[in-house]
Amino acid sequence: MLEIISGSSVKKLDADFIADRGISSHRLMENAAQAFCGWFEKKYHRNDKVGIFCGHGNNGGDGLAIGRLLWRKGYDIIVFLVGDFDRASADCRLNRELLPDKLPAITMNDEDIKHMEFDLNVVIDAVLGIGVNRPLEGNILHMITKLNGLSEVSKVAVDIPTGLPSDECLKGEAFRADVTVSFQFPKFSLMFPEHAAFVGKLHVVNIGIDRNFLSQFSENKFYLQKKDVVDRHISFSRFSHKGDFGRVLLAGGSYGSMGAIKMSAEAALRTGSGLAACLVPQCGVNIIQIALPEAQVLSAESENNLGKSYPQDSLKRFDAIGVGPGMGTNSDAVSFLKDFFTRYHGPKVIDADAINILAKEKELLNELDENCVLTPHLKEFERLVGACTNHKERLSKSMVFSKKYRCIVVLKGAHTCISFPDGRQFFNSTGNKHMATGGAGDVLTGMITSFLGQGYSVENATLCGVYQHGLAGEIASVYKKRGTIATDIVRAIPKSYLVLKID
Incomplete structure (x- = not known):
């Protein structure tokens, strides 16, 4: 390293x-x-x-x-x-x-x-x-x-x-x-x-x-490179079956914002999940089933937002869950997130609107633990910890936050920084400016969730997810440059395995 x-x-x-x-x-x-x-x-x-x-x-x-x-x-x-x-x-x-x-x-x-x-x-x-x-x-x-x-x-x-x-x-x-x-x-x-x-x-x-x-x-600051992630990947055999590759759930979506959860789920599948399901409000069921037939769909009772009413017992069957993309921050979404923390204690990725809810409902921060990966962009992070005068201050606050709440913080951006509760910080070497496009963060959520579901440690899932997400973005933008969109990154995930020579 x-x-x-x-x-x-x-x-x-x-x-x-x-x-x-x-x-x-x-x-x-x-x-x-x-x-x-x-x-x-x-x-x-x-x-x-x-x-x-x-x-x-x-x-x-x-x-x-x-x-x-x-x-x-x-x-x-x-x-x-x-x-x-x-x-x-x-x-x-x-x-x-x-x-x-x-x-x-x-x-x-x-x-x-x-x-x-x-x-x-x-x-x-x-x-x-x-x-x-x-x-x-x-x-x-x-x-x-x-x-x-x-x-x-x-x-x-x-x-x-x-x-x-x-x-x-x-x-x-x-x-x-x-x-x-x-x-x-x-x-x-x-x-x-x-x-x-x-x-x-x-x-x-x-x-x-x-x-x-x-x-x-x-x-305790490290620059994450190709040689650092290859050995962190799990190897599977020819006898491995769908269950070995993990069952993951992506929860989120709301009326008019269903694409985010679709991209997260598709990214999880492209990263190798054996099964990916989406928990969405009723307005999103047909959308997801048509747009992503490979995914299962679970429906909340609410028409336009997630809330307390959803098939709660089903959470137990998932190896990892990603929460937040497109979810919104209204009272129904707040109720869902509170209930989710109560009912699910496995590996989880907290992103997007779920982070914005944490920023408003500070008592929920106490629900974070060593199984949690938070993936804020710079503005979402400042909603959590307050305004920062520069990036050096953000990096310091990220380390303090990670130690205090015992979670991993992925501060997204150029040279994404991953802070661990033991004080280590890793800076990513992959990615480029063409990844600054709506939905790219939702793709990362799906990738880290997928690795968690496949049985990776929380540390390895995060480091592999961040590095490979940036690598997929580089691959996707070779010919598309500033025309690169998030679904291009999703489609480049399989090629990132070829570059890393991981079977």
């Missing part, structure tokens, strides 16, 4: 690793530059004109080493030196000395920054790294503003965009990267949705620091 370590700990981590391995700091910087170049060569052509902007600290040293290595591989490289190189770090100074004489290196002063025009295809930002602790100003700010204004240029940040603090929210301006290539692990602030316009697409490259060493600096 890949640790996410605070920027304040990185300097000590590097120093300890260098001492433990008996290597020089320059060797570690060289490893980082080689890893970056290995990624870069797969993305960019040698006829691209590449400008590398280097500061006088270690991030600039990374940029200078990258420039040297790419130039030797035949790339058209220009290095721009930004800052006071009389105060350069030792490794930055050494990498400047190692630049080949024929590699153009231009020292930028204030006047150059104001007036120079850049004819580049690719800009690599290596001006400032994780040590930033105040807003950009002076010639660095002018430079970054000018680079941000370049059009039709691909922008790549080395480790972290210049100006972005590693552990806090941004104040002021920062480099607006299309891609950020982070070394060994993503920095904490790269997980914040407020920083999406600056981070762009995130890639993490291995620079040779092994996981056992990283774990010594663990802060």
